[in-house]
Amino acid sequence: MNRSLIKVRSQREILLGFLFVSPWLIGFLLWTVYPLASSFYYSFTRYDLLRPAVWIGLGNYxxxxxxxxxxxxxxxxxxxxxxxxxxxxxxxxxxxxxxxxTKIAARPFFRAIFFFPAIVPSIVVAMVWQFLLNTQFGLINSLLQGLGLPVIPFLSSPALAKPSLIMIYMWAQGNAMVIFLATLQDVPRTLYEAAELDGANAFQKFWAITIPMCTPVILFNLIMGFIDGFQSFTLPWLITGGGPSNSTELYGLYLYRNAFEYLRMGKASALAWMLFIVIVFFTFILFRTSARWVYYGGEK
Amino acid sequence: MTAQVSPIPSSRQPGSRTNKRRPWTVGEWIAEIVKYTVLILLAISFVMPFYWMFSSALKNDAQVYVAPPIWFPNPAYWNNFPDAWNSQPFTQYMLNTLFLYAIPYTIGTVLSSSIVAYGFSRLQWKWRDTLFYLCLATMMVPFQVQMVPLFMIFKRLHWINTFLPLVVPAFFGSPYYIFMLRQFFRTIPTELSDSARIDGASELDILFRIILPLSRPALTVVSLLAFIGAWNDYLGPLVYVHDQSKFVLALGVESLRRTFTFNSTIANAYPYLMAVSTLVVLPIIIIFFFGQRVFIEGISMTGIKE
Structure with a gap:
């Protein structure tokens, strides 16, 4: 008798639980599972949104x-x-x-300033950096010239365009920085005190305590960085538009172009699926290697 | 989250070598000087681009194209702000951004994510954690992968050129915000909901009358982040919204730039672009100025280990 009561209760609990998470669950099916499944199908077709899709097997690939x-x-x-x-x-x-x-004056002030670029709209970041890096009247080249240095074609040379985009990406790392900062402040002081008793210097403490204690968050941010990088679109699209001579035509841009400029939905679906597989694969590899370099604390 | 970010007495900070009694050695002086130099140089690298944007917004073409660069334009053309704003229907773009996208998106996200986070934290049921990890894993599915098939779905629904493809999915919760709210809900003592249950309150009552009022800081962060996410979004509107009358600010700025690229004889192209950019980022600066602590602490939560 008791057992059946418990069973009824747990069924009610499951029902209630499902009810509460149902918005996400339905959204997951509608906006994630179904699109993935349908784009898998479309990746084997030729489809331009106007005429019906035509099955072409592995043609797109x-x-x-x-x-x-x-x-x-x-x-x-x-x-x-x-x-x-x-x-x-x-x-x-x-x-x-x-x-x-470290021990610094006005930490909240500096923290706010370091973080700020992360919440600026990409369109503004793009406009500002394009302006700053302009070869003719950009501030940075004007300053370089003032110092007697040559003009650097940051965005107009195929060799420098990618490094320039990477630099802008590194500049707007406020989110990851804030997560690291919270982690650093959680590192137990006792570890440093013990190391100091053993005569460790600042560098040794950083290398042997700070970095290992942050490895789980390094892994998290690294995975997020890879995912961001693989689907990077807005900044390259607005700053270089894929140029010069396709040197910044990244995967996200090419996918967008195929879908919405060339209306090749089938090919774009194939691109999307390969991107998905590559991201899953990279994440998996990172997790697999993580056992070797990530420290998960004593209990876990 | 309500906890201070730096509750540790500064004398116990890891980098600290200070001992109040002992005067600093030469090495320590050098280390301090290097540290503050790096700090200030970095701070300049973050602030200078935005100052340059603002000061260029006040220039005319002659002041833009001159070397050496002008830091404090004189005369300053304050009229560039209204002139640039009115060179395209930016007021319309702003109203679209606010009322058709950012506000409904924020309401949908906060409401649905709270309900889902409640199910993932305050209820005990089989499969809860399995589903939660699945929910977290979906954060790794890139938007680019869903973008093409979703476009086809929304086209079939005749939702293209409306804000429905951007707003409706928000009402189904977003994994990132579900995660943040769940982390916060878990810190609220279970006794509170237990005693309410004994008094006959339903789970929805408990969520709306007890949990949400206690979660104001977390709700603030999620609302602010969702709002800023929508305000800043470029790719979503680019894919779904094509009529100029429905443009959001990000698309408006891009369209202003395009008119300049195609017609390079237009006067004040860069000052106008910088003026509009300044106006678009201004609300973000104001929100950040008032809420930066709440903000930064909220994002810190996402790094907390399970």
């Missing part, structure tokens, strides 16, 4: 890898961008947080 020279360039650009921007973004955020975590 074969075209991408054998006939599409731009795509190979896009892959190169994206790997270059992601493999540099994600780690450098983490390094930049971590160093800024470590600096703010």
């Amino acid at each position: 074969i075209e991408l890898f054998t006939e599409d020279a731009t795509f190979l360039k896009v892959i190169g650009n994206t790997l270059y961008y992601v493999l540099l921007s994600a780690p450098l973004g983490v390094v930049s955020a971590f160093l800024m947080a470590a600096l703010l975590n």
Whole structure:
């Protein structure tokens, strides 16, 4: 008798739980599962939104890898961008947080200023940096010239455009920085005190305590950085528009172009699915290696 | 979240080498000087671009194209602000951004994310944690992957050129904000809801009468972040909203720039662009100025280990 009562209760609880999370669950099915499934289907079709989709098997994938020279360039650009921007973004955020975590005057003031670029609309960040980096009358080149240095074509040279975008990305790392700062402040003081008793210097403490204690958050921010990098769109789109000579044509831009400029929804779906698989794969690899370098504390 | 960010006495900070009794050595002086130099240089790198935007907004073309650069334009053309704003229907763009996108998006996100977060934190049921981890995992599905199929779905629904594709999904909760609210709800003592349950309150009563009033700081952060997210969004409106009369501010700025790129003889292109950029970022600066502590502490929560 008791058992059936418990069963009824737990069924009621499950029902109630599902009821409360149902907005997310329904949204998950509508806006995530269904789109993923349907784009998987469309990736095997030719579809321009006007005429019905035509099944072409692996056609889109074969075209991408054998006939599409731009795509190979896009892959190169994206790997270059992601493999540099994600780690450098983490390094930049971590160093800024470590600096703010030392004994400094007016910490809240500096923290607010360091964080601020992260909440500025991308359109404004894009306009401002495009203006600053202009070769003819941009502030940065004017200052370089004032110092007797040559003009640097930050955004107009294929060799420098990607590094310039990465620099702008590193500049707006406020979110990751704030998360690091909170983590740094959670590192138990006793660890540092013990190290000091053993005669450790500041660098040794940073290397042997601060960094290991932050590895879980480094992993989190690194994964977020990779995902950001792979789907990076707004800043490159607005600042360089993929140029010069396709040097900043990143995956996100190419996907957008195929979908909404060339109306090649099938090819864009194939691109979207490959992006999804690559992101899952990268995340998985990072997690797999994490056992070797991430410290999860004593209890867990 | 209500906790101070730096409750640790400064003398116990990790980088601290100060001992009040002992005078600093030369090495410590050098370290201090280097530290503050780096701090100030970084601060300049974050502030200078925005100051430059503002000061360029006050210039005319002659002042923009001159070397060496002018830091304090004199005369300052304050009229650039209204002139640039009125060179396109920016008032319309702003009203669209606010009332068609940012405000409904924020209401939907806060409401639905609170309800879902309640189910993931204040109720005990089988599969709760499994579903929660699934919810977290969906944060990793990039928007770019959903963008193409969602566009096809919304096209079939005849929602293109409306704000429905941007606003309706907000009413289904957003994993990031669900996570933040759940973290906060978990800190509220269970005794509060238990005694309400004994008094016969329903779960919805408990959520709206007890949990939400106690969660004002978390709700503030989520509302602010959701609002700013919508205000700043460029890609969403770019994909779904095509009529100029429905543009949001981000699209308006981009369209202003495009008119300048296609017709380089227009006077005051850069001052106008910088003036409009300044006006678009101004509300964000005001919100940030008043709420920066709440903000930064809220984002810190997302890094908390389970």
